[in-house]
Each structure stands twice: as structure tokens, then as C-alpha cells.
Amino acid sequence: MEVYDAVVSRRTIRKFKQRNIPFRVLKQLVNAGRLAPSAANLQPLKFIVVTAAKVREKIFGCLRWAGYISPEWNPAKGQKPVAYIVIINNLEIAAQGHFERDSGAAAQNIILSAWEKDIGSCWLGAIDRKKISEILKIPAAYFVDTVIALGFKDEKPGAVKWGEDCRYYKGKDGELKIPKRAMKEILHRDKF
Ligand SMILES: Cc1cc2nc3c(=O)[nH]c(=O)nc-3n(C[C@H](O)[C@H](O)[C@H](O)COP(=O)(O)O)c2cc1C
Numbered sequence: 414m415e416v417y418d419a420v421v422s423r424r425t426i427r428k429f430k431q432r433n434i435p436f437r438v439l440k441q442l443v444n445a446g447r448l449a450p451s452a453a454n455l456q457p458l459k460f461i462v463v464t465a466a467k468v469r470e471k472i473f474g475c476l477r478w479a480g481y482i483s484p485e486w487n488p489a490k491g492q493k494p495v496a497y498i499v500i501i502n503n504l505e506i507a508a509q510g511h512f513e514r515d516s517g518a519a520a521q522n523i524i525l526s527a528w529e530k531d532i533g534s535c536w537l538g539a540i541d542r543k544k545i546s547e548i549l550k551i552p553a554a555y556f557v558d559t560v561i562a563l564g565f566k567d568e569k570p571g572a573v574k575w576g577e578d579c580r581y582y583k584g585k586d587g588e589l590k591i592p593k594r595a596m597k598e599i600l601h602r603d604k605f
Pocket residue numbers: 423424425426427477478479480535536537538539540570581591
């Protein structure tokens with residue numbers, strides 16, 4: 414899959430098949446995160462891979478899914494993520510004012526690398542950071558930035574033309590529809 418095709422076809426996945434992702438694949442995803450651009454090349458990130466069923470269940474309790482239509486798109490039992498990658502950011506190392514960009518670049522590298530392997534993911538920022546820190550025994554210097562939920566796709570969300578607003582919704586086919594602003598609205602050339 415070409416990078417551009419991955420970028421264009423990727424959608425957030427919140428329903429997952431219960432098929433495990435081999436640890437070597439998860440390690441490849443972390444490698445994709447590790448090699449992301451980093452402000453001043455400080456590389457303040459660490460990545461915690463969660464696969465153990467008990468820990469997964471605890472992390473699941475710290476996440477909020479698809480806020481606009483909550484709780485409708487909460488993954489049901491039998492469709493929960495089979496793994497997580499938790500991105501944590503050492504704020505004693507990170508470049509001031511840029512730390513969230515490092516995490517964002519790493520997250521997107523992971524998400525696109527997963528998509529290429531047919532693995533869906535959800536970038537989660539609405540998370541209980543304090544609880545996650547406790548569960549995973551994360552040292553105080555680290556900010557729990559992002560949780561990426563992972564698993565093979567069990568839904569087919571699609572991008573649609575921007576209608577009234579940004580809110581995604583359940584389409585007539587039962588799949589999630591995600592409005593995207595049109596090119597003519599966002600593209601400027603040579604001046605605003
Ligand atoms: C910084 C950030 C935080 C997000 N947090 C959540 C979240 O907490 N829960 C969730 O279900 N989706 C979350 N998302 C996913 C967005 O809802 C999703 O990317 C958006 O609706 C567009 O859909 P798409 O990814 O399929 O294009 C987050 C995305 C980003 C970039």
C-alpha cells in the first residue's frame with residue numbers, strides 16, 4: 414500500500430475482531446513511533462504496549478469513545494481492542510511548547526503503519542490519565558499523552574461530504590460516517 418493510499422483510506426476504527434496481533438507486529442508499530450520526527454530531536458517519548466487481558470480491561474475502563482454519539486459507539490463485549498500502545502512523554506526532556514507535536518507525529522506513524530497491515534486503530538485523547546498512570550505504574554515525570562487502541566477491523570466507517578457540522582453519525586447502512594471539509598474550503602494558493 415502506498416503511503417498516500419493509507420492516508421486517504423484510513424478511518425478511525427472502534428470495533429475490533431477478537432484476533433490477536435502478534436507481539437512482533439506491535440513492536441514494529443512502536444518502531445514506527447520511535448522513528449517519528451521530534452522537536453530538537455529530544456525524543457522524550459516512551460511506548461507501553463498492553464496485551465494482557467486483565468490490564469487491557471483496566472485500560473478500557475479509562476477510555477471515552479466517539480463522544481458525539483456516546484455511548485452508541487462504545488466497543489461492545491466481543492469487539493473491544495486486542496492491544497493498546499500508550500504514548501507517554503517525559504516533560505523533563507521534551508521541547509517546551511512542542512511536546513504534543515512529538516506525540517502526535519509518533520501516533521500517526523503508528524496508526525498508518527497499522528493500517529497498512531489491515532489493523533485498525535483509535536487515537537484516544539479523552540482518557541483518565543491519572544488512572545492509567547496508576548495502572549501502568551508510570552513515573553511522575555511522564556505525561557500520559559495518547560492511548561492508541563488496536564485490532565483487526567470489524568466496521569467500515571467512511572468519509573462523507575461536510576454537511577452541517579463536524580459531528581460523525583451512524584449512516585443508513587449502520588456504519589459511521591465522518592464529515593470531512595471539502596478541498597475548496599481549505600486550500601489557498603499564494604495568499605489566504
Ligand atoms: C488528538 C485526538 C484525540 C482523539 N480522542 C478520541 C477519543 O478520546 N475517543 C475517540 O473515540 N476518538 C478520538 N479521536 C478520534 C477522532 O474522533 C477521529 O479522528 C475523528 O472523528 C475523525 O475520524 P477519522 O479518524 O476516521 O478520520 C481522537 C483523535 C485525535 C486526533
